[in-house]
Amino acid sequence: MTDGPTPDAVATAAPQGAERFLEVRGLKKYFPVKGGVLNRTIAHVQAVDDISFDVAKGETLGIVGESGCGKSTTARLLMRLIEPDSGTVHFDGRVIGASNGIPVREMRRQMQMVFQDSYSSLNARLPVEATVAFGPIVHGVSRPEARERARRLLYDVGLDASRFMKRYPHELSGGQRQRVNVARALALQPRVLILDEAVSALDKSVEAQVLNLLLDLKKEYDLTYVFISHDLNVVQYVSDRVLVMYLGQVVEIGPVDEIYANPRHPYTRALLSSRPSMDPERRITEPPLSGDPPNPINPPSGCRFHTRCAFANEVCARVTPVLSTFGDDARHEVACHMMSPGSGHPDAPARA
Amino acid sequence: MAEVEALRPGAEAEVPIGAIVARGYWGTVAYRLSQDPVTIAFGVVLILIFLAAIFAPVLAPHDPYKTNMPMRLTAIGTPGFLLGGDELGRDMLTRLLYGGRVSLFMGLTPVLLALLIGGSLGVTAGFVGGKVNMGIMRVMDVFYAFPTVLLAIGLTGALGTGSRNLLIAITVILSPPIARVAESVTTQVRAFDFVEAARASGADTSTIIRVHVLSNVLGPILIYTTSLVSVSIIISAGLSFLGFGVTPPTADWGLMLATLRTTIWANPYVAVLPGLMIFITSMCFNLLSDGMRNAMDMRF
Amino acid sequence: MDYILRRILYAIPIALGVTVIVFSLVYMGPVDPLTAVTPDDAEPHVIEMIKKQYGFDKPIPVQYLIWLKRALMGDFGVSLQSNRPVIEEVIPALRKTMMLAMVATGLAFSVAFVLGVLAAYHNGTWMDRIFTGTAVIGVSVPNYWLSIVLVVIFAVELNWLPAVGMGPRGSGEWEWDLVHIRYLILPVIAVSAIPVGIITRTTRACVLEMLSQEFVPALHSKGITSVRVLVHVVRNAAPTVLAATGIQFGHLLGGSILVETVFVWPGTGYLLNESIFRRDFPVLQGTIAVLAIFFVLINLIVDIVQTWLDPRIKRG
Ligand SMILES: Nc1ncnc2c1ncn2[C@@H]1O[C@H](COP(=O)(O)OP(=O)(O)O)[C@@H](O)[C@H]1O
Numbered sequence A: 001m002t003d004g005p006t007p008d009a010v011a012t013a014a015p016q017g018a019e020r021f022l023e024v025r026g027l028k029k030y031f032p033v034k035g036g037v038l039n040r041t042i043a044h045v046q047a048v049d050d051i052s053f054d055v056a057k058g059e060t061l062g063i064v065g066e067s068g069c070g071k072s073t074t075a076r077l078l079m080r081l082i083e084p085d086s087g088t089v090h091f092d093g094r095v096i097g098a099s100n101g102i103p104v105r106e107m108r109r110q111m112q113m114v115f116q117d118s119y120s121s122l123n124a125r126l127p128v129e130a131t132v133a134f135g136p137i138v139h140g141v142s143r144p145e146a147r148e149r150a151r152r153l154l155y156d157v158g159l160d161a162s163r164f165m166k167r168y169p170h171e172l173s174g175g176q177r178q179r180v181n182v183a184r185a186l187a188l189q190p191r192v193l194i195l196d197e198a199v200s201a202l203d204k205s206v207e208a209q210v211l212n213l214l215l216d217l218k219k220e221y222d223l224t225y226v227f228i229s230h231d232l233n234v235v236q237y238v239s240d241r242v243l244v245m246y247l248g249q250v251v252e253i254g255p256v257d258e259i260y261a262n263p264r265h266p267y268t269r270a271l272l273s274s275r276p277s278m279d280p281e282r283r284i285t286e287p288p289l290s291g292d293p294p295n296p297i298n299p300p301s302g303c304r305f306h307t308r309c310a311f312a313n314e315v316c317a318r319v320t321p322v323l324s325t326f327g328d329d330a331r332h333e334v335a336c337h338m339m340s341p342g343s344g345h346p347d348a349p350a351r352a
Numbered sequence B: 001m002a003e004v005e006a007l008r009p010g011a012e013a014e015v016p017i018g019a020i021v022a023r024g025y026w027g028t029v030a031y032r033l034s035q036d037p038v039t040i041a042f043g044v045v046l047i048l049i050f051l052a053a054i055f056a057p058v059l060a061p062h063d064p065y066k067t068n069m070p071m072r073l074t075a076i077g078t079p080g081f082l083l084g085g086d087e088l089g090r091d092m093l094t095r096l097l098y099g100g101r102v103s104l105f106m107g108l109t110p111v112l113l114a115l116l117i118g119g120s121l122g123v124t125a126g127f128v129g130g131k132v133n134m135g136i137m138r139v140m141d142v143f144y145a146f147p148t149v150l151l152a153i154g155l156t157g158a159l160g161t162g163s164r165n166l167l168i169a170i171t172v173i174l175s176p177p178i179a180r181v182a183e184s185v186t187t188q189v190r191a192f193d194f195v196e197a198a199r200a201s202g203a204d205t206s207t208i209i210r211v212h213v214l215s216n217v218l219g220p221i222l223i224y225t226t227s228l229v230s231v232s233i234i235i236s237a238g239l240s241f242l243g244f245g246v247t248p249p250t251a252d253w254g255l256m257l258a259t260l261r262t263t264i265w266a267n268p269y270v271a272v273l274p275g276l277m278i279f280i281t282s283m284c285f286n287l288l289s290d291g292m293r294n295a296m297d298m299r300f
Numbered sequence C: 001m002d003y004i005l006r007r008i009l010y011a012i013p014i015a016l017g018v019t020v021i022v023f024s025l026v027y028m029g030p031v032d033p034l035t036a037v038t039p040d041d042a043e044p045h046v047i048e049m050i051k052k053q054y055g056f057d058k059p060i061p062v063q064y065l066i067w068l069k070r071a072l073m074g075d076f077g078v079s080l081q082s083n084r085p086v087i088e089e090v091i092p093a094l095r096k097t098m099m100l101a102m103v104a105t106g107l108a109f110s111v112a113f114v115l116g117v118l119a120a121y122h123n124g125t126w127m128d129r130i131f132t133g134t135a136v137i138g139v140s141v142p143n144y145w146l147s148i149v150l151v152v153i154f155a156v157e158l159n160w161l162p163a164v165g166m167g168p169r170g171s172g173e174w175e176w177d178l179v180h181i182r183y184l185i186l187p188v189i190a191v192s193a194i195p196v197g198i199i200t201r202t203t204r205a206c207v208l209e210m211l212s213q214e215f216v217p218a219l220h221s222k223g224i225t226s227v228r229v230l231v232h233v234v235r236n237a238a239p240t241v242l243a244a245t246g247i248q249f250g251h252l253l254g255g256s257i258l259v260e261t262v263f264v265w266p267g268t269g270y271l272l273n274e275s276i277f278r279r280d281f282p283v284l285q286g287t288i289a290v291l292a293i294f295f296v297l298i299n300l301i302v303d304i305v306q307t308w309l310d311p312r313i314k315r316g
């Protein structure tokens, strides 16, 4: 990669000097929609539409956005649980799934995922010990050793193994089940953990416990997190950098303090203003989001947010804004015509 | 250990749902069955029928094949011929015991084969989905589109009579419904995140099916399959009754009923005995399967 | 509407699949297909003619198309036994089986619907247990054995009803008079056992589900009498129960072979049985083809009627 300010190079802004763990480029996934008398494909859900970002070693990248904006699809694409229509992911410098890259199976040993629904992500017919030991056994660890590892991990996630290892999921509370899920994800000793709404289904007090557990584990095991949530407070609490998604696209990305103190995209601002803030002084006065996001089957033209944006201008419906930096901070990028000199939007800064 | 515990935000603060002794799925099923007297009673009868069939050579008072013309159509209760004699004077009790072996075998084998064939087809279709699912299930639908007995008759008619072809025919008619049930529960299970989690753990398809899918779908598939045993016994004995199965002088409930049918004017009570055995066995299986359904149907 | 259209379109490949299976019956057996459809004493020129007619010198898919084309026009070949066109044997037999099945389905529906509703209404009581038990007996009893038992009781012991046949002196002509109806009673009862069991269970389950829904207490609270609630529940249960009844009718058409054999009732079942023992392959194949297509059609009609009666059903 060259030093020149190619759009690609700009879009990759990871913390300077840090090694990149994940480099996501142009990832795209459209799901076919079937219908009609003959049940043919009649349209596509543009679940993830050409997104690019980096994750540096040791950081936590938060991904936020309304439900249905493609967060889980992104997570599944990273894990290769679904095949992307196009785009590449480099894992530690090697392309996932390419012949000269890193095999999917090997990637999955180093990158693991915690699912949102703690109920459906645990097999009701297996005691938790077997669930946690499953991965290691699949990867050739002997059964006694895998069980031993499972027990150690259960302790690590705060469950007394001697009491819990023989239990079945329905005999656990939501928080306990999610701890088991974390233990299962750690069982392969991964380096990257994708947490897809990992605490969203939990009660507030339990959520805090599990979040702290995750922060502890991150230090203890030297992990890198991709932390997905629709809850802005939680994302602020755990993330180093934040990526904001809207209808399958990245609209803003930057360091957590920048994004929360200085959001630039009208969508981010609206999101932040609509959250119940603990701190009234930091509230941003912005018209809160109204209505539901448009249908991702036929997303709006130009800037996908223009149907709900208070600043939308004629150019917004016509031209798609590109994710790019706007000030001195090379790490903060936004996709909005108002931030782009010479875009034609009346509020855009003059061309430099 | 205590140290590790202390370091962690306490899970103990959360209330576990019920302080249940971990019994597991099958443990719970066994417990529930033990609470159901009707199912137990008919289960016991069924076990007795099976034991009687298995130990027929020990229990039977006579030779099942030795004809004894003076004892022809002897009444029930004749000393030494407790259940009377058949049209060739053979002891009915003996032949009913031996007949159980053949009839139970002919009734149960196709169910087991269909469980294997229909079950694997259905689980494969459900798990793989897409075109494979379409391919397998549409073929199943075609077989399903026949009235059960008619297809069995058509197949035995085409393949030729004899017990082997009879087994094949009944297996063919029982497989599609099992495949349908297996496909539908597997499709449901496949949507659970733990299947994706297992794939994310690096497991291949066969391991996922073996460890994660079968553990969840086997219960519902078995519930359904047990409900077919009675049908299978009735149809297989029925085909024997028509003369499509085993050949004389083999003792088989269906075939015995067929030969004795001609003697109803002489000794109707002896004549209906083999059918009574089919009826009792099939009823036991039906009630057992109802009981199993109640015991195994749980959501957690 | 969309569903109905899709359901009809879906029935076409199924029906074709059914014809493929019926067609391939000839190829499954140990005998070669030409022999199977040719009389044993056929002259060489007759054999030649049959060969041409069936297209035995052509590849199998072509043979299938030839067979299908003829089958669609009602030509299933000639009976090896009687030398008459198969269709002429099947149609009268079908009429007799149909009569048995219709009367039996009507009887089964009337009895089972009452049993099922009563069992559900008195859920958990002795009445429920007796009726549910009756249903279990209905599905557990081998109907060929039930036929024999009925003959033993009503013909051998009581001598009230005839044991076999469908008319005096073995006449094959049916008339709706008392003399003939006496012949119908026992076969109808025997054939109804399974439908009674299944329809009772379906009705009971369906009514129980209705009763467990919120609107029933709501109706009660509005001061509506239980009779009117019952009418409401029954109306809601009807589509499901009628569907089950329709399917049972279809199964009876193809499944009364054993009962017909016991009662020497000259329907399709009896015809099938004869054709197997006489190795009359064209008759076997033609009868199965006609019955199977009937079954597909009945299923289709049942589905459509059910959707039409019950607009709550939304199917994908
Ligand atoms: N397997 C799938 N098939 C079809 N559409 C899907 C599938 N998975 C997700 N989608 C659609 O893609 C969009 C993004 O979904 P998702 O990634 O789950 O969003 P999020 O996790 O942000 O809530 C939604 O509109 C969803 O309905």
Ligand code: SF4
Pocket (backbone or CB within 6 Å): A265, A266, A267, A303, A304, A305, A306, A307, A309, A310, A311, A312, A313, A316, A321, A335, A336, A337, A338
């Ligand atoms: S590009 Fe236009 S519509 Fe989109 S966010 Fe910016 S101002 Fe709003």
Ligand SMILES: [Mg+2]
Pocket (backbone or CB within 6 Å): A068, A071, A072, A073, A197
């Ligand atoms: Mg999601």
